[in-house]
Amino acid sequence: MTSLVVLGVALRTWAYVANPPLWLDEILLARNILGLSVGDLLMQPLKLDQVAPKGFLLAEKLSVLTFGETELALRLFPFLCGIAGMFLFRSLAERILSGWAVSFAVGLFAIGIPFIFHGAEVKQYELDPTAAIGLMLLTLWLLDQDRSPGQLGLAGLAGFAIVWFSQTSVLVMAGLGLALAVEWGITRDRRIARVPLVTIPVWAVAGLVAIWVGIRSMTPSTREFMYDFWGPGFVPRPLEPLTTGRWLWNAGLSVFTEPTLLRYRLPALFLVLAPLGLVALWRQHRAVALVLAGPGLVALVAALLEQYPFRGRLMFYLVPGMLLAIAAAAEWIRAAVSRIRPALGAAAMTGLALLPVAALVEAPPPYDVEHTTTLLAYLSRHRQAGDVVYVLPLSRIGALFYGPSVGVMPSDWITGICDRNETRTFVRDVDRHRGKRIWLLSAGQRPYRAVRQAVRSYLSTIGVKRDSLVFRSLNWESASIELYDLTDPGHLGAANAETFPVLPMPTDPRPGCRPWAQPSPVDSFLIPLDRSRPTARGR
DSSP states (O other), rough: OHHHHHHHHHHHHHHHHHHOOOOOOHHHHHHHHSEEEEEEHHHHHHHOOOOOOHHHHHHHHHHHHHHHHSHHHHHHHHHHHHHHHHHHHHHHHHHHHTTTTHHHHHHHHOOOOHHHTTSSSSTTHHHHHHHHHHHHHHHHHHHHHOOOOOHHHHHHHHHHHHTTTOHHHHHHHHHHHHHHHHHHHHHOHHHHHHHHHHHHHHHHHHHHHHHHHHHHSSOOHHHHHHHHGGGGGSSOOSOOHHHHHHHHHHHHHHHHSTTTTTOOSSSHHHHHHHHHHHHHHHOOHHHHHHHHHHHHHHHHHHHHSSSSHHHHGGGGGGHHHHHHHHHHHHHHHHHHHTTTTTHHHHHHHHHHHHHHHHHHHHHSOOOSSSSSHHHHHHHHHHHHHHHHEEEEEGGHHHHHHHHGGGTTGGGGGGEEOOSSOOOHHHHHHHHHTTTTTEEEEEOOGGGGGGHHHHHHHHHHHEEEEEEEEEESSSSOEEEEEEEOOOOHHHHHTTTTTTTSSSOOOTTTTTOOOOOGSSTTTHHHOOOOSSSSSSSBBBB
């Protein structure tokens, strides 16, 4: 068991100390942390459509004030939360599981890609599962024996503190409150009744305060943007059994298929194992099963009421509970098969473990999402006078943030046009540069995949690709810098922008075309103030 914990810590440390350049989402949040005062971070909505818990922002600001404005300082707090989560999860697994299931669960958590990736990311997501694990441990501690009013009150205050660091902890506490209410309704145990009477009301107040602060932390524009981007994470209307069931199934599968989540092969197998594990736990210890299931049920209700999306990385806080349920199912299968032959039971559990191991082997740390500094440095070395440098809208953020440090100034490149509705608009935009050499800086962000494919295909048709540098990306298909020579008349006559076949603009999600995706006054906030320092303000 200890070796698995050591492995988990080592993987998280590897991802952290590798210290890759910040990627788009990190840069947008990091510029707020670096550029705003403590008072503005805590009292005003963030710039650049960013939203984060106030406690997280305070911890981040204190880190850079103490250790300097570096990527490592920005990533320190999420990293420490990831390490704490590793130890807390071991305690939780030992508390609720038995047999081989404990090691199986701890192993899944140790090598889980999202725990490694988000633990080295300048975002708040790593805090969500850590907070969920801590709250589940706290709930089980409350159920262990008759607690004094003082202990119940302290548990409530602990929840009040946690909501300042994790937005999803509100949903977790609601789910745990539901679990306690159901358990009391079944048992009528007076000892359990004291928890809803003392601890849960404090959690409820904490949740209401956190919701109020969260609403005030977003401008109407940011709220509209968030709803547009995360809208598919709400239960589709009108409610129809077939449509809702398909949506629920696909949402559940996304935990195992999303690039920055578990990335397991045979995701349907693991999605079926999770409820099977809850049934197995129910038979052994009903309260434990309720504690694991409660947050998920509340999450679905929140998605139904369009209060919080059930989608992608916003579901990350539910993953620890799912892994525990999967481990319980794996142990149940092992025990059942072992009745036939013990070796077969061990083989069955080993087979299940190989799929998570394969996911990590295919995508090991460290995780450089955009490879921005390497691509821009390559561009700086190889571009010629007169070359056009064309940057797709979302890739411009990294170019603004890191470009000056490698000699690529904002005046050296142009931002591609942005259109939420029409892919052809982007083809028309690059078509303006016929007769020149054009460098294309782009990455496979989901909203721009059709755009990227259309632009690259069109440039390859009307020109000749002379150079390229392409890297794989964890959560995008790739990040690249490519040189197209558009000076040959024969190639230029092969296609035109009005008739060239292009894919329709995707709707899940559509490109945002936010102010920071185009040249605007916010560029002065995005461009590092000191272009010479080898820090988060410029390498």
